[in-house]
Amino acid sequence: xxxxxxxxxxxxxxxxxxxxxxxxxxxxxxxxxxxxxxxxxxxxxxxxxxxxxxxxxxxxxxxxxxxxxxxxxxxxxxxxxxxxxxxxxxxxxxxxxxxxxxxxxxxxxxxxxxxxxxxxxxxxxxxxxxxxxxxxxxxxxxxxxxxxxxxxxxxxxxxxxxxxxxxxxxxxxxxxxxxxxxxxxxxxxxxxxxxxxxxxxxxxxxxxxxxxxxxxxxxxxxxxxxxxxxxxxxxxxxxxxxxxxxxxxxxxxxxxxxxxxxxxxxxxxxxxxxxxxxxxxxxxxxxxxxxxxxxxxxxxxxxxxxxxxxxxxxxxxxxxxxxxxx
Amino acid sequence: xxxxxxxxxxxxxxxxxxxxxxxxxxxxxxxxxxxxxxxxxxxxxxxxxxxxxxxxxxxxxxxxxxxxxxxxxxxxxxxxxxxxxxxxxxxxxxxxxxxxxxxxxxxxxxxxxxxxxxxxxxxxxxxxxxxxxxxxxxxxxxxxxxxxxxxxxxxxxxxxxxxxxxxxxxxxxxxxxxxxxxxxxxxxxxxxxxxxxxxxxxxxxxxxxxxxxxxxxxxxxxxxxxxxxxxxxxxxxxxxxxxxxxxxxxxxxxxxxxxxxxxxxxxxxxxxxxxxxxxxxxxxxxxxxxxxxxxxxxxxxxxxxxxxxxxxxxxxxxxxxxxxxx
Numbered sequence: 293x294x295x296x297x298x299x300x301x302x303x304x305x306x307x308x309x310x311x312x313x314x315x316x317x318x319x320x321x322x323x324x325x326x327x328x329x330x331x332x333x334x335x336x337x338x339x340x341x342x343x344x345x346x347x348x349x350x351x352x353x354x355x356x357x358x359x360x361x362x363x364x365x366x367x368x369x370x371x372x373x374x375x376x377x378x379x380x381x382x383x384x385x386x387x388x389x390x391x392x393x394x395x396x397x398x399x400x401x402x403x404x405x406x407x408x409x410x411x412x413x414x415x416x417x418x419x420x421x422x423x424x425x426x427x428x429x430x431x432x433x434x435x436x437x438x439x440x441x442x443x444x445x446x447x448x449x450x451x452x453x454x455x456x457x458x459x460x461x462x463x464x465x466x467x468x469x470x471x472x473x474x475x476x477x478x479x480x481x482x483x484x485x486x487x488x489x490x491x492x493x494x495x496x497x498x499x500x501x502x503x504x505x506x507x508x509x510x511x512x513x514x515x516x517x518x519x520x521x522x523x524x525x526x527x528x529x530x531x532x533x534x535x536x537x538x539x540x541x542x543x544x545x546x547x548x549x550x551x552x553x554x555x556x557x558x559x560x561x562x563x564x565x566x567x568x569x570x571x572x573x574x575x576x577x578x579x580x581x582x583x584x585x586x587x588x589x590x591x592x593x594x595x596x597x598x599x600x601x602x603x604x605x606x607x608x609x610x611x612x613x614x615x616x617x618x
Numbered sequence: 619x620x621x622x623x624x625x626x627x628x629x630x631x632x633x634x635x636x637x638x639x640x641x642x643x644x645x646x647x648x649x650x651x652x653x654x655x656x657x658x659x660x661x662x663x664x665x666x667x668x669x670x671x672x673x674x675x676x677x678x679x680x681x682x683x684x685x686x687x688x689x690x691x692x693x694x695x696x697x698x699x700x701x702x703x704x705x706x707x708x709x710x711x712x713x714x715x716x717x718x719x720x721x722x723x724x725x726x727x728x729x730x731x732x733x734x735x736x737x738x739x740x741x742x743x744x745x746x747x748x749x750x751x752x753x754x755x756x757x758x759x760x761x762x763x764x765x766x767x768x769x770x771x772x773x774x775x776x777x778x779x780x781x782x783x784x785x786x787x788x789x790x791x792x793x794x795x796x797x798x799x800x801x802x803x804x805x806x807x808x809x810x811x812x813x814x815x816x817x818x819x820x821x822x823x824x825x826x827x828x829x830x831x832x833x834x835x836x837x838x839x840x841x842x843x844x845x846x847x848x849x850x851x852x853x854x855x856x857x858x859x860x861x862x863x864x865x866x867x868x869x870x871x872x873x874x875x876x877x878x879x880x881x882x883x884x885x886x887x888x889x890x891x892x893x894x895x896x897x898x899x900x901x902x903x904x905x906x907x908x909x910x911x912x913x914x915x916x917x918x919x920x921x922x923x924x925x926x927x928x929x930x931x932x933x934x935x936x937x938x939x940x941x942x943x944x
Contacts, residue, residue, distance in 0.1 A: 431931030498927040521923040525937045540934050542927050595921060597847040601824040601868050605757030608866050608943070611851045615941035617934070 326606050328577035329590065333613035336583055339529040339536060340616060349536065351383035352446045354396065354435040357428045358383070361447030361536045361618075369412060373403045396436035397423075404442045415441050415534040418478035424450060425494035430540070437494050444535030450491060453501045454588040455520055455544045457487030457510070457554065458569075466569040466596065468589070469554055471509065471561040473582065483582040484575060486589070487546070487554060487564070488512070498522070498542045506546070509561055510554035520546035523595060526587050526614050538618055543588055545595075569598055587614055652932050654903035655916065659939035662909055665855040665862060666942060675862065677709035678772045680722065680761040683754045684709070687773030687862045687944075695738060699729045722762035723749075730768045741767050741860040744804035750776060751820035756866070763820050770861030776817060779827045780914045781846055781870045783813030783836070783880065784895075792895040792922065794915070795880055797835065797887040799908065809908040810901060812915070813872070813880060813890070814838070824848070824868045832872070835887055836880035846872035849921060852913050853943050864944055869914055871921075895924055913940055 323331065339346055339361075350367050352360035362370070362384050370377040370384060376399045378387050390396045408416040418441045425434035426448050443450050457469035469487040473480055490505035492498065499522075506517035523545050529538040554564045567575070573593060576586045591614050593599045594607070601607040649657065665672055665687075676693050678686035688696070688710055696703040696710060702725045704713050716722045734742040744767045751760035752774050769776050783795035795813040799806055816831035818824065825848075832843035849871050855864040880890045893901070899919060902912045917940050919925045920933070927933040 429932075430934050522920075522926050523923065524920050525927075525934045527934065527938060542934075594848075594850050597849065600848050601851075606755075608756050608851045608853065608868075612853060612941055612943035615938055617938035 325574070325577055326604060330606050330609060330613075332577065332583055332586060333528075333610065336528040336530050336587060337613060337616050339531045339538070339618075345531055345536075349447065350379075352448070353380065353383045353385040354426065355391075357435075359426050359428055359435065359446075359448055360443075361538075362445070363447075363531070363535060366413075366445050366535060369407070370403070376400060376403050393434065393436055397438070400436065400438060404439055413445060413534065415444055420478075422491060423494045424448070424491070434494060440491060444537050447536030447538060449538040449540060452489060452491045452539065452541045453498055453505060453544065454486045454489040454526070454541045454585065455502060455506060455517075455546050456588065456592045457512075457546050457548055458592075459548050459550050459552075461550060466598070467566055468569055468572045468592075469510075469548070470565045470567065470572065470575075471554075472563045472565065474560050474562045477560060480582040482562075483585075484565075484580045485561070485582050485585045489541075489585065489588075492542070502542075502544050508558045510564070511557045512546075512554060516548070516552070517546065520544040524591070524615075526584070526591050527617050528584070528587065528614075529616065529618055539584065540617070541584065541588060543591060545592065569593070569596075573598065590614060651900070651903055652930060656932050656935060656939075658903065658909055658912060659854075659936065662854040662856050662913060663939060663942050665857045665864070665944075671857060671862075675773065676705075678774070679706065679709045679711040680752065681717075683761075685752050685754055685761065685772075685774055686769075687864075688771070689773075689857070689861060692739075692771050692861060695733070696729070702726060702729050719760065719762055723764070726762065726764060730765055739771060739860065741770055743767075746804075748817060749820045750774070750817070760820060766817060770863050773862030773864060775864040775866060778815060778817045778865065778867045779824055779831060779870065780812045780815040780852070780867045780911065781828060781832060781843075781872050782914065782918045783838075783872050783874055784918075785874050785876050785878075787876060792924070793892055794895055794898045794918075795836075795874070796891045796893060796898065796901075797880075798889045798891065800886050800888045803886060806908040808888075809911075810891075810906045811887070811908050811911045815867075815911065815914075818868070828868075828870050834884045836890070837883045838872075838880060842874070842878070843872065846870040850917070850941075852910070852917050852940050854910070854913065854940075855942065855944055865910065866943070867910065867914060869917060871918065895919070895922075899924065916940060 338344055345363050348364050349361040351358045352362050367384055376387060377384050386396055390399050407413060408419060420440040422440040423437040424440050424443055426436045426438050427434045430451060438448060459467045471485040471487055473483050473485050475481045488505040488509045490501060492501050502520055503514050503517045506512035507514055521544060523543050525540050525542055527540040572589060575581060576589055590610060594611060664670055671689050674690050675687040677684045678688050693710055702713060703710050712722055716725050733739060734745060746766040748766040749763040750766050750769055752762045752764050753760045756777060764774060785793045797811040797813055799809050799811050801807045814831045814835045816827060818827050828846055829840050829843045832838035833840055849869050851866050851868055853866040898915060901907060902915055916936060920937060
C-alpha cells in the first residue's frame with residue numbers, strides 16, 4: 293500500500309511535469325517549489341490582498357464587539373430576517389432582544405435552518421451538526437454558538453487542531469506520517485492531510501481535542517498522544533463563494549516511536565503514508581495536499597530546520613504568511 | 619556574579635512590586651504577565667495600530683519598487699535635496715540619474731552625512747559605519763546600501779540574527795543563557811539580550827552572521843555555533859521619533875552542553891546569566907529586557923511548549939504578534 297501510493301503520487305507530481313522535454317516550448321515557465329509555496333500562501337490569505345472584499349464587507353458585531361465579516365451579498369439575504377439581524381452603521385448586529393447566549397444561538401440557528409431548506413447557500417448543504425463558539429478572541433467567553441458549516445457566511449473565526457506525526461531515526465533523519473482524506477469527506481475528499489486534525493468544537497479544550505482526534509482518526513492511544521507538544525498556531529484568512537474563512541489552527545508535534553503505525557479509525561481517513569521529510573516537502577506544492585495542512589507542514593519544515601534562510605529565498609515571507617491574523 | 623545578578627534582578631522585578639501589600643489600594647490593578655506581554659507586542663507593532671503614521675507616510679521607492687515608508691516630517695527635510703530625492707505621487711523616489719547601485723548609495727550617503735553634521739536627526743548621532751542592503755524583499759538583489767543608523771528615516775526593513783542559547787538536562791528541564799548589554803551600547807544599554815545577536819550587514823549570509831556573532835559576543839567556538847538550528851523569524855514594525863522600524867530577526871536555537879559557559883567577547887556584553895526557563899519567562903515582562911529580544915524568547919517559549927494554548931489566554935495573539943509583516 294505505501295509503495296504503490298508513493299509511486300502513484302510521484303507520477304502525478306511536478307517532478308514529471310517539470311522535466312518532461314516534449315512540451316517545454318508550448319508551456320509557460322514552471323514555477324519553482326518556492327514560488328508555488330508562495331502562491332499557496334497568497335491564496336490562503338487572499339482576504340488580505342488588494343481587490344478582496346475586505347473593504348466592502350460589513351462587520352458582524354455581537355454585544356458591541358466585532359466577531360466576523362459579512363460580504364454584502366450575504367448581508368442582503370440576512371436583511372430578510374429583521375427580527376434577528378439589523379444593520380448598524382457599517383455593521384450587522386443582532387436585534388437587541390437577543391441579549392443572551394441561548395437566545396442568540398437559537399434565533400440565528402432558526403434562520404440558518406430556513407436558509408438550509410431553501411438551499412440559498414451551498415456551504416449549508418454540508419451541515420455538520422457541530423457547534424462552534426462565536427467570540428472576538430479565543431480567550432473571550434463565547435457570545436453564542438453557530439453551526440460550523442455557517443461560519444463562513446459571517447466570517448466568524450474558526451479554530452482547529454492539527455497534529456504533525458513524525459519519527460526521527462538515530463542519524464536524525466525525519467519521516468512524517470500523512471493521512472489521505474476519505475472520499476466521503478464534505479471538504480477536500482481524497483486530499484493529503486496531517487496525521488490527525490479536527491475543528492475545535494465549543495467547550496472543548498485544545499489538548500482534549502488533540503487527544504480525541506489522534507484516537508478517533510489514527511487509533512493513537514491517549515497515553516502516546518499526550519506526549520504531543522503544542523508548538524504554535526498557523527493562521528490565515530481566505531474568501532471564496534461561500535464567504536470569509538478566518539482560521540487559526542493550534543499545531544502539535546508528536547514524535548512517534550520508529551515502529552509505531554497509525555491505523556484508520558473513524559473512517560475520515562482512507563490511508564496513512566510514511567514518507568521521508570524531503571518527499572513530504574515535494575508533495576506540499578502538488579495539488580494532492582489540502583492547502584491548510586500543507587501550511588502546517590511548511591511550519592514544521594521551518595521549525596525543524598529542513599528549510600534554511602540562506603537557501604530558501606522566501607523564508608521570511610513563508611513565516612509571515614503562516615501567521616497572519618485580521 | 620551569577621547569583622548576585624539573579625538577586626539583583628529579582629529585587630527589581632514585578633514579583634516584589636506586584637505582591638507588596640503596602641500600596642495596593644493606591645495603585646491601579648497590576649496587569650498580568652499575559653497582559654504585559656500583549657502590551658509589549660502592541661508597542662513593537664504600533665505602526666500597525668489605528669492612529670499610527672502609516673496612512674500619512676510616503677512610500678520610499680527605488681527603481682519603481684517600494685523599499686520603505688517615510689514619515690511626512692522626514693520627507694520635508696529630504697525635500698531640501700532635490701538632486702537626490704524627488705516626490706512621485708504619494709511616494710518619494712530617487713532622481714532618475716541615480717540608476718546604479720553605486721550612484722544611489724553614494725548620493726544618499728552624501729545627504730546623510732550632511733544631515734549628520736547638522737544634527738538634524740538624533741538617530742544619526744549613533745552612526746554605526748555599518749552598511750545595510752536596501753531591497754523590497756530579503757531575496758531581492760539590493761538596490762543600494764544605506765548606513766544602519768539612517769534606515770529608520772526611510773522605514774527601510776532591517777534584518778538581524780538572534781541566537782537562543784539553552785541547555786536541557788536529563789529530566790528535560792530547560793535553562794537559558796542571557797546576555798546583559800554593555801552600558802556603552804548606543805541602543806538599550808544595560809538591558810537583557812539573547813545570548814548573541816547582531817544586524818545582518820549587506821553581503822553577509824544569515825548563517826555566517828550567526829556564527830560570527832556567537833564568536834565575537836560570547837566566545838562560542840564556530841564548530842559549536844554551527845550546530846545552531848534556524849527555527850524561523852520574528853518580525854514587527856514600530857515607529858517612534860526616529861522614524862519607522864520594520865524589522866525581521868532570523869532566529870536560531872543553539873542547545874549547549876550543560877558544562878558550557880559563554881564568555882564576554884568584544885565588549886558588547888557586560889555579563890552572561892544562566893537562568894531556569896521559568897525565571898526567564900518572568901523577566902520578559904520586566905523593564906530589564908530589550909523588547910525585540912523578549913519577543914525572540916517568547917517565540918522560544920511557544921515552540922518549546924513552555925507556554926500552552928489551554929493555559930495562556932493570548933496564545934494565538936502572541937504567535938500572530940511575533941510574525942507581523944507590512
